[in-house]
Amino acid sequence: MARTTGPGGTAHTAEGVAAVEFSGVTRSYGAVRAVDGLDLTIATGGTVALLGRNGAGKSTTLTMLLGLLPPSTGTVRLFGGTPEAAVRAGRVGAMLQDGKAVPRVTVRELITFVAATYPHPMDVTEALELAGLGEFAGRRVDRLSGGQAQRVRFAVALAGNPALLVLDEPTAALDVEARRAFWRSMRAYARRGHTIVFSTHYLEEADEHADRIVVMDGGRVVADGSGAAIKRQAGGTLVSFDLAGAPTGPLPGLPGVSAVEVRGDRALLRTTDSDATVVALASLGLVRGLQVVPASLEDAFLTLTSAETAPAAPVTPAVPAAPARPAAGAPSAKERA
Amino acid sequence: MMLDYVRLEVRRTLRDRGFVVFGIGMPVVMYVLMTNIGVGAGGAAMEWKIASMVGMAAYGALGAAIGSGTGVAEDKQLGWLRQLRITPLSPVRVVVGRGLTASVTVLPAIAAVLLVGALVNGVRMPAWQWAALAGVLWLGTAPFTLLGLGNGYRLSAQSTGVVNTGCMVLLSIVGGLWFPTELFPGWLRALSSWTPGNRFAELGRSVTQDGAPGPGTVAVLAFWLAVFGGYAVYAYRRAARTP
Numbered sequence: 001m002a003r004t005t006g007p008g009g010t011a012h013t014a015e016g017v018a019a020v021e022f023s024g025v026t027r028s029y030g031a032v033r034a035v036d037g038l039d040l041t042i043a044t045g046g047t048v049a050l051l052g053r054n055g056a057g058k059s060t061t062l063t064m065l066l067g068l069l070p071p072s073t074g075t076v077r078l079f080g081g082t083p084e085a086a087v088r089a090g091r092v093g094a095m096l097q098d099g100k101a102v103p104r105v106t107v108r109e110l111i112t113f114v115a116a117t118y119p120h121p122m123d124v125t126e127a128l129e130l131a132g133l134g135e136f137a138g139r140r141v142d143r144l145s146g147g148q149a150q151r152v153r154f155a156v157a158l159a160g161n162p163a164l165l166v167l168d169e170p171t172a173a174l175d176v177e178a179r180r181a182f183w184r185s186m187r188a189y190a191r192r193g194h195t196i197v198f199s200t201h202y203l204e205e206a207d208e209h210a211d212r213i214v215v216m217d218g219g220r221v222v223a224d225g226s227g228a229a230i231k232r233q234a235g236g237t238l239v240s241f242d243l244a245g246a247p248t249g250p251l252p253g254l255p256g257v258s259a260v261e262v263r264g265d266r267a268l269l270r271t272t273d274s275d276a277t278v279v280a281l282a283s284l285g286l287v288r289g290l291q292v293v294p295a296s297l298e299d300a301f302l303t304l305t306s307a308e309t310a311p312a313a314p315v316t317p318a319v320p321a322a323p324a325r326p327a328a329g330a331p332s333a334k335e336r337a
Numbered sequence: 338m339m340l341d342y343v344r345l346e347v348r349r350t351l352r353d354r355g356f357v358v359f360g361i362g363m364p365v366v367m368y369v370l371m372t373n374i375g376v377g378a379g380g381a382a383m384e385w386k387i388a389s390m391v392g393m394a395a396y397g398a399l400g401a402a403i404g405s406g407t408g409v410a411e412d413k414q415l416g417w418l419r420q421l422r423i424t425p426l427s428p429v430r431v432v433v434g435r436g437l438t439a440s441v442t443v444l445p446a447i448a449a450v451l452l453v454g455a456l457v458n459g460v461r462m463p464a465w466q467w468a469a470l471a472g473v474l475w476l477g478t479a480p481f482t483l484l485g486l487g488n489g490y491r492l493s494a495q496s497t498g499v500v501n502t503g504c505m506v507l508l509s510i511v512g513g514l515w516f517p518t519e520l521f522p523g524w525l526r527a528l529s530s531w532t533p534g535n536r537f538a539e540l541g542r543s544v545t546q547d548g549a550p551g552p553g554t555v556a557v558l559a560f561w562l563a564v565f566g567g568y569a570v571y572a573y574r575r576a577a578r579t580p
Contacts (some may be wrong), residue, residue, distance in 0.1 A: 066423050090425040099416035104352040105345060113345045117338050117424040156420065 017080040019044045019164050019195040020065060025074035026219075027060050034060040036219035038074070042197060042212075044163070047190050049210035050199040053305060057219035058199040059097060062168050065197070066094055078164065086164070090118040093162035097169050101149045103142040107133055110141055110152065111159050118160030130188060131155035132181055147178040154182065158189055165189060167198035171205065183209050203298050217305040231300045237274040238295050241281065242288040243267050254280045259303065270295065270303065339430045339437075346438040350408060351445075360404060361445050364397030365453050367515070372458055383460070390454035391541035392514040394474055397446025399509060399534060402478040403501045405439035406485025410497035413489070413576065432486070432573055439482040440475070447474050462545065470544045477537045480558060481508070483565035491572035508534035533561035 020042035027035040035057045042048050050058045063069040064076050067083030078086035086092050102110060111128060115121035122130075128137050131154045136144060141152055150173065157165055170186070171179045186209065190196050200206055206213045207227035215223040215230065223230050243265050251260045256273030266289075271277040274292050281287060295303075350356055371393075372386045412418050421431050451471060454460040462470075484504060488497050509515055511525070512534020518526045529535045536557045543550045 068419065068422060087423050088425050088427065092423060094420075094423045096416060096419060096423075099420055102349075102412075102415060102417050104349040109345065109348070113341050114424060116341050117426045119425070160424070 016044070018042060018077075019079060020197065021075075021077040022061070022065075023075055023077075025061075025064065025071045025076060027057075027064060027069065027072050033219050035064070035071070038219070038221065040214060040221060040224075042195065044195050045193055046211045047186075047196040047198070047209060048212045048214060049206035050197065050214050050216055051201070051203065051206045051301065052199075052216035053201055056216045056305070058216055059168055060219075061216070062094075062166055062197070062199055066092065066166060090120070090160055091163045092166065093157040093160050093164070094166040095153045095157040095168065095170055097172070099153050101141045101144065101152065104140065106138055106140055107144075107152055107155070108137040111155050114156050115159040118162070120161055122159055122161040124159070127155050127159045130158065130185055132185055147174055150174055150178070151182070151185075154185065163194055165194055165196045167196070169199055169201070171200070171202070203301050215301065215304050222304045223300075230304070231295055233300070233304070236295055237271050238293050238299065239269045239271055239274055239277050239281070239291070240266055240293075241286055241290045243286070244288055246284075246286055250284070270299075338426060339434045342426060342431065342434040343437045343441065346408070346435065347441050350405070350438065350442045356401070356404065356442070360401045360442075361397065361449050364393045364400070364446055365449050367396075368393035368450050368453060369457060371515075386454065386458045387460055387462075387545050388517060388542065390450060390458070390460060391470070391474075391545060392517075392538050394447045394450035394454075394470075395477075395512075395534070395538040395541055396509045396514040397450055398443040398474050398478045399481050399514070399537065400505045401443040401446050402439050402481035403485035403488075403505045405435065405442060405482055406487065406489030407494075407497050407501050409435060409486055409489030410492060410494040414494040418576075435486060436482055439485070440478070443475060443478045443482075447471055466544060466548075469548075470541055473540045473544055473550065474537075477540045477558060480533050480561040480565045481537075483562070483569040487565060487569040487572040489572075490569070490576040508532060511535070512538060514538050531557060533558060533565075536561075 018041045020040070022038045022040040025035055025038040026033060038057075038061065040061075050061065052058050060069065064071050065078070065083060067076075067078075067087055076083055079091055083092075105113075107128065108124065111133075112124050115124055115127065121127075125134075125137075128134055131151045133148070133151050133155055136148055136151075141149065144152065150170075154167075154170065157167065167186070171182055174182060183205070186196065186198075198210070210227075212225065213223070213227055213230055214221055223233050225233065243262070245265075248260065248262060248267060251257065251267060251269060254269070254271075255276035256271040257269045257277055258272055259270040261268045261270075267286075269277060278290070278292065281290070368389055372382075372389050376382050376385060409418070418431070422428065426434075448471070451467065455467075485501055488500050488504070492500060511529055512532050513521070513529055514534055518529050518535065521529060536554045539554045540550045540558065543554065
């Protein structure tokens with residue numbers, strides 16, 4: 001499922017019309033560009049994670065996807081038509097981030113109502129079971145715990161048996177146990193052949209539960225592919241060793257090295273070719289405490305997103321250069337420390 | 338599917354203790370107190386019992402109608418309106434459904450005050466007059482529903498509660514639903530006859546007196562229906578633009 005879509009990605013995949021297609025979409029709030037030139041095509045079937053930090057543009061993207069917010073420029077298509085048309089046709093179900101419990105209705109009343117608005121809904125009891133709400137069906141929604149209320153919102157999203165299920169940070173505010181239960185439910189829904197798009201800032205969640213990860217930062221897609229592909233794209237291996245006072249100047253130029261970071265006396269090199277890097281380090285005699293480990297998804301994520309926000313500085317100068325200005329005395333030394 | 342929505346919202350309203358106590362209980366209690374304390378017996382007393390019955394039923398209905406807008410503001414704040422927008426239910430049906438909900442939730446207050454009038458205060462009228470009275474009071478709530486919905490779509494939940502309660506009390510008092518306008522100074526009485534609350538009660542009063550509302554009453558209410566209707570449409574459009 002690792003497919004990347006560049007600018008001008010096609011609406012039609014081998015299976016037919018794409019479930020979701022963003023082309024050249026921007027969205028500004030005043031001077032702030034929340035989404036900045038987004039091109040993204042999601043085929044039907046499978047689970048896609050939108051991964052990014054807070055403020056990366058995930059929620060704005062999903063809000064536009066659902067037709068609740070018009071893009072400033074560009075177009076959003078769902079199943080080849082407008083988001084409104086797809087929603088009206090009952091092809092979309094969503095769990096919004098800021099939804100609260102609807103007071104004075106029971107769980108079953110609420111889910112029965114929502115299901116009845118869709119043309120081909122799921123059986124209500126089945127939807128309640130799938131969301132893990134079987135035993136709470138008769139309880140009032142506003143008298144449930146936070147985790148249970150979250151399950152109600154999930155049940156609201158899937159009650160209509162929609163072809164596209166959109167979940168905006170579905171596990172925020174859930175404890176570990178509830179989170180596990182939630183993903184079990186979601187996978188059960190995905191197995192029915194539906195398309196699922198969820199946003200998260202938890203890397204493990206994206207890696208574990210999605211076939212495809214779209215990493216967003218600064219309103220743009222900075223990486224797109226499977227978890228493994230993203231790790232490769234960000235530079236697969238971390239090589240670290242003790243500097244023992246050695247100069248760091250030559251390190252960025254070593255074969256395979258894509259980024260250098262110095263923590264105390266230890267240098268961390270991100271490399272796409274760890275063998276070549278290690279051989280080069282050995283020739284320089286820089287092998288004290290040498291460690292070679294595969295980059296975690298977390299590392300990959302940080303590389304991708306920090307490269308986007310600070311494009312000029314993937315490489316950190318390790319040793320402060322000699323002060324150029326004699327006037328800059330104690331304060332600037334303190335700033336560097 | 339719109340009727341399912343109406344059913345859900347009616348249930349939610351009737352389960353609201355605040356609505357039951359203030360929306361239904363309050364007009365009934367006020368009616369009983371105002372017609373039984375310091376009021377003698379005889380023809381004048383019975384006339385007051387009928388007039389106050391119409392006034393308090395109108396007050397209760399007006400409160401329930403405007404109050405339905407407070408529910409809308411709450412739903413907006415909870416994200417429920419947004420959630421409804423991503424179901425296949427169209428926005429127009431949601432708004433119309435809300436209006437229909439209000440038309441159902443005004444009924445308990447009207448029924449409760451009329452029942453107390455008949456059973457406690459011994460008001461006697463022919464059956465058709467009871468039915469006509471309930472009917473015009475029910476239909477006459479439409480402008481107030483639209484005013485409440487307009488406030489609900491335009492304002493936050495907190496402001497809507499305050500503004501709607503303010504509108505209700507002001508329209509009720511100036512309209513002469515609590516105290517008869519005969520007690521007002523001349524200028525206020527003149528002003529009162531142009532307000533929707535006054536004409537709404539007049540609608541009911543005319544049924545208990547000579548059988549049919551005058552054209553002036555219908556015209557003033559139609560005017561306010563158009564004004565509040567326009568306001569509600571404007572407020573809804575504005576609310577839809579900023580989800």
